[in-house]
Amino acid sequence: MPHSPSAPATKAPASVLVVFGASGDLTKRLLMPALYNLAGNQLLDDAFEVIGVSRSAMTDADFQAKQAEFMSTFTQLRSGDATQTLDETAWRWLEQRLSYVSGSYGDAATYRALAERIGNRNAVFFLAVPSETFEPILDALHASGLMQQAKGKYRRVVVEKPFGRDHASAIALNQHLLGMFKEEQIYRIDHYLGKETVQNISALRFGNRLFESTWNGEHIESVQITAAETVGVEGRGPFYEPTGALRDMVVNHLFQLLALITMEPPTTASADAIRTEKAKAIQAIVPFSASDLQQDVVRGQYTAGTVKGAAVAGYVQEEHVAADSVTETYVAMRLKVDTPRWKDVPFYLRTGKRLATRKTEIVITFRQPQTWAQAPALANTLVLRMQPEEGITLFVNAKVPGQTQALQSVALDFGYKNAFALKPNTGYESLLYDVLRGDQTLYNRADIIEAGWEKVQPILDAVAKNKLKLHPYEAGSEGPQIADNLPCRSGHTWRRLV
Numbered sequence: 001m002p003h004s005p006s007a008p009a010t011k012a013p014a015s016v017l018v019v020f021g022a023s024g025d026l027t028k029r030l031l032m033p034a035l036y037n038l039a040g041n042q043l044l045d046d047a048f049e050v051i052g053v054s055r056s057a058m059t060d061a062d063f064q065a066k067q068a069e070f071m072s073t074f075t076q077l078r079s080g081d082a083t084q085t086l087d088e089t090a091w092r093w094l095e096q097r098l099s100y101v102s103g104s105y106g107d108a109a110t111y112r113a114l115a116e117r118i119g120n121r122n123a124v125f126f127l128a129v130p131s132e133t134f135e136p137i138l139d140a141l142h143a144s145g146l147m148q149q150a151k152g153k154y155r156r157v158v159v160e161k162p163f164g165r166d167h168a169s170a171i172a173l174n175q176h177l178l179g180m181f182k183e184e185q186i187y188r189i190d191h192y193l194g195k196e197t198v199q200n201i202s203a204l205r206f207g208n209r210l211f212e213s214t215w216n217g218e219h220i221e222s223v224q225i226t227a228a229e230t231v232g233v234e235g236r237g238p239f240y241e242p243t244g245a246l247r248d249m250v251v252n253h254l255f256q257l258l259a260l261i262t263m264e265p266p267t268t269a270s271a272d273a274i275r276t277e278k279a280k281a282i283q284a285i286v287p288f289s290a291s292d293l294q295q296d297v298v299r300g301q302y303t304a305g306t307v308k309g310a311a312v313a314g315y316v317q318e319e320h321v322a323a324d325s326v327t328e329t330y331v332a333m334r335l336k337v338d339t340p341r342w343k344d345v346p347f348y349l350r351t352g353k354r355l356a357t358r359k360t361e362i363v364i365t366f367r368q369p370q371t372w373a374q375a376p377a378l379a380n381t382l383v384l385r386m387q388p389e390e391g392i393t394l395f396v397n398a399k400v401p402g403q404t405q406a407l408q409s410v411a412l413d414f415g416y417k418n419a420f421a422l423k424p425n426t427g428y429e430s431l432l433y434d435v436l437r438g439d440q441t442l443y444n445r446a447d448i449i450e451a452g453w454e455k456v457q458p459i460l461d462a463v464a465k466n467k468l469k470l471h472p473y474e475a476g477s478e479g480p481q482i483a484d485n486l487p488c489r490s491g492h493t494w495r496r497l498v
């Protein structure tokens with residue numbers, strides 16, 4: 001099916017993108033490839049520039065060479081095709097716009113060097129650094145005057161996750177930021193919002209009369225949101241140990257998916273109208289009471305097992321993980337959303353590492369059709385496949401051919417790769433393009449972040465008091481079996497991972 005093209009996107013205004021953490025993984029694996037893709041699609045202005053900042057001593061040429069080295073393997077890795085080569089024109093275009101400032105993040109000299117290079121141009125400061133470094137960099141950006149916006153010029157800052165580690169610290173970080181900068185200068189990133197399939201949730205809901213009219217508890221029986229991973233902590237023990245699955249995945253990525261499913265239609269298409277509805281959706285999650293927690297939240301941790309045929313170690317055997325660690329690598333929960341639209345509809349959320357398969361999907365189960373005299377029908381199910389097999393499947397009832405009235409559930413299937421000529425995409429392209437253009441729709445506002453932390457705070461408190469059990473599950477399984485009770489209690493079941 002051909003895709004009818006809409007008006008081509010225009011180039012983002014000229015700007016300097018300053019990347020703190022320029023010698024790190026995020027820069028080479030995601031930011032640089034995303035910029036390369038934007039360059040290839042001619043969405044960056046000729047006067048666009050990138051300044052990398054980090055402590056490593058490097059010249060501009062060293063920095064360019066380091067990024068080029070990774071980019072050439074990256075194109076092959078992503079396509080899975082060893083013959084795939086770099087688009088030299090796009091890469092050269094970007095490479096000659098890369099420069100580097102070596103310096104400590106706490107040193108005023110670093111910021112003086114940046115000020116000199118940036119002059120009075122537009123600038124975006126991207127914090128691709130561990131969260132402990134956020135505050136010193138933000139303070140120094142403020143103190144140096146680099147965030148001051150001259151007439152007609154912008155200064156913006158992009159803050160990666162984790163944004164706080166509980167409700168109080170998220171509020172404190174927001175207050176600190178808002179004491180220095182305006183909300184419209186602050187771009188809080190959640191990379192899930194950059195995914196095409198995630199952006200498509202609103203398109204599906206609000207762009208199709210078919211769905212929006214049935215998108216409520218009168219027609220929908222339950223909703224499941226799953227983000228299953230096969231990877232373990234991959235050497236990220238020092239980050240993951242004090243974090244765990246709830247902070248790493250639920251409060252941000254899963255709550256964003258939940259908000260997109262449950263929000264009311266925004267009154268306008270503006271970033272603020274959309275974000276207001278998302279904030280309200282998260283604020284409407286019914287708070288967990290101490291007794292609900294015991295039956296509505298399951299925490300797990302993987303033990304040794306086999307993932308896709310390969311033997312893997314248990315979490316506590318991983319590098320930089322304590323032998324008696326009680327960090328959860330899996331969490332599942334059942335919750336309710338207190339709005340007239342979702343009254344009495346259970347939402348089941350789960351995420352975990354070292355599970356049987358990698359799959360992020362949302363399953364919307366409709367209520368049983370009204371009895372049709374001729375044959376019993378199964379409930380319709382809508383499966384939104386976020387990754388890796390991006391697409392949507394709607395299960396509907398069809399009459400079995402022949403001299404029978406029997407019904408069978410059949411799949412109406414839409415796969416992105418069949419419907420669209422897909423361009424390479426890391427998921428950061430829209431996010432970068434939008435910050436350069438000043439569109440905050442895909443970025444989180446302070447109230448959205450704080451609402452998420454407020455809702456998980458009772459769980460964090462119970463864990464801190466050792467009141468929420470940790471259930472072992474074998475690597476390569478579907479998680480702790482006890483998590484089956486969450487949907488089971490209402491007569492539902494998790495959709496199998498494999």
Ligand code: BG6
Pocket residue numbers: 229248360
């Ligand atoms: C990150 C988490 O935010 O999201 C990781 O820190 C996790 O632990 C990752 O693996 C998952 O992202 P994606 O895009 O692979 O689903």
